[in-house]
Amino acid sequence: MVGISECLTGAQVRYDGNHKRDGLPDTRQLEALFEWRGFCPEVAVGMGVPRPPIRLVGDLAAPRAVGVDDSTEDFTDALADYAATVVRETGLDLAGYVFTEDSPSCGLYSVNVFADESNNPVPNGRGIYADALCHALPELPVEEAGRLFDAGIRESFVDRVFAYAHWSALRRAGLSSTALNEFHGCYEYLLMAHSVAHSRRVADLFSGFQGPPHALGDRYLRLLLTGLGQAATRASHANALLHLEGQLDGLDRAQRGELKSQISGFRAGEVAFQEVAAALREGCAATGRVDLHNQVYLTRPGT
Numbered sequence: 001m002v003g004i005s006e007c008l009t010g011a012q013v014r015y016d017g018n019h020k021r022d023g024l025p026d027t028r029q030l031e032a033l034f035e036w037r038g039f040c041p042e043v044a045v046g047m048g049v050p051r052p053p054i055r056l057v058g059d060l061a062a063p064r065a066v067g068v069d070d071s072t073e074d075f076t077d078a079l080a081d082y083a084a085t086v087v088r089e090t091g092l093d094l095a096g097y098v099f100t101e102d103s104p105s106c107g108l109y110s111v112n113v114f115a116d117e118s119n120n121p122v123p124n125g126r127g128i129y130a131d132a133l134c135h136a137l138p139e140l141p142v143e144e145a146g147r148l149f150d151a152g153i154r155e156s157f158v159d160r161v162f163a164y165a166h167w168s169a170l171r172r173a174g175l176s177s178t179a180l181n182e183f184h185g186c187y188e189y190l191l192m193a194h195s196v197a198h199s200r201r202v203a204d205l206f207s208g209f210q211g212p213p214h215a216l217g218d219r220y221l222r223l224l225l226t227g228l229g230q231a232a233t234r235a236s237h238a239n240a241l242l243h244l245e246g247q248l249d250g251l252d253r254a255q256r257g258e259l260k261s262q263i264s265g266f267r268a269g270e271v272a273f274q275e276v277a278a279a280l281r282e283g284c285a286a287t288g289r290v291d292l293h294n295q296v297y298l299t300r301p302g303t
């Protein structure tokens with residue numbers, strides 16, 4: 001389940017009675033992957049539709065959400081409290097969140113904050129509701145809708161959401177050292193495709209860590225999600241695919257040559273990722289490499 005600013009779903013909940021459906025890319029693929037759950041904090045706290053607009057005013061580090069026309073109308077605490085309600089209601093079911101940009105409630109980055117009653121904003125704030133939600137769930141994958149028009153950012157978001165949902169399931173089942181090792185075993189190549197540096201840091205973490213599984217788990221999850229947060233490129237995917245192919249010792253020269261040529265085709269933009277992944281899965285099955293066959297990287301949903 002992925003939370004979403006409700007105006008992005010087409011619901012007419014904006015202050016002027018409109019929606020913001022065009023703020024999100026064509027979501028047929030995303031809709032097939034996610035169960036969207038829309039929330040409009042301003043409506044939820046009783047501001048109504050239509051309603052007078054609000055804006056962020058005051059200290060950049062702790063602005064208040066007040067009426068544009070009447071700054072004595074202060075909705076800050078109500079919006080922050082509503083985030084706590086959403087977290088309580090959705091709990092571990094929430095696997096990500098897509099916010100509307102520029103909103104004093106939902107904006108994630110670059111929201112205008114007015115130091116005083118003037119019209120000279122600093123565009124470095126975060127909406128009150130978005131900020132409270134991110135503080136309550138610091139590892140939750142979040143994005144602004146407009147950034148999802150970028151294919152690399154969209155792919156990274158989808159990978160993070162699925163990894164987080166998988167992680168939440170693991171937490172529900174109980175975290176042990178064995179479960180943690182198995183979990184990371186499935187993400188090795190996906191992480192490599194996004195960030196070789198984070199792959200190395202995770203390997204170092206696992207080799208040197210002394211302590212209970214939950215402490216290792218917290219640090220691991222942060223590294224994994226930060227690494228997946230780096231957009232993969234064709235070159236970084238090709239690198240991870242070649243590493244995987246290099247593990248398939250049981251294949252003959254002709255089969256490996258075929259795989260290598262498919263990976264080159266992918267690097268050149270001539271072969272789809274799914275095609276190469278399917279060929280690698282066949283190679284893993286043929287060589288009995290169950291560990292590689294189970295890589296999330298080879299079965300991840302396309303975006």
Ligand code: SF4
Pocket residue numbers: 005006007008013014015039040041042043100103105106
């Ligand atoms: S940006 Fe947030 S508060 Fe504003 S209309 Fe959309 S969902 Fe509601």
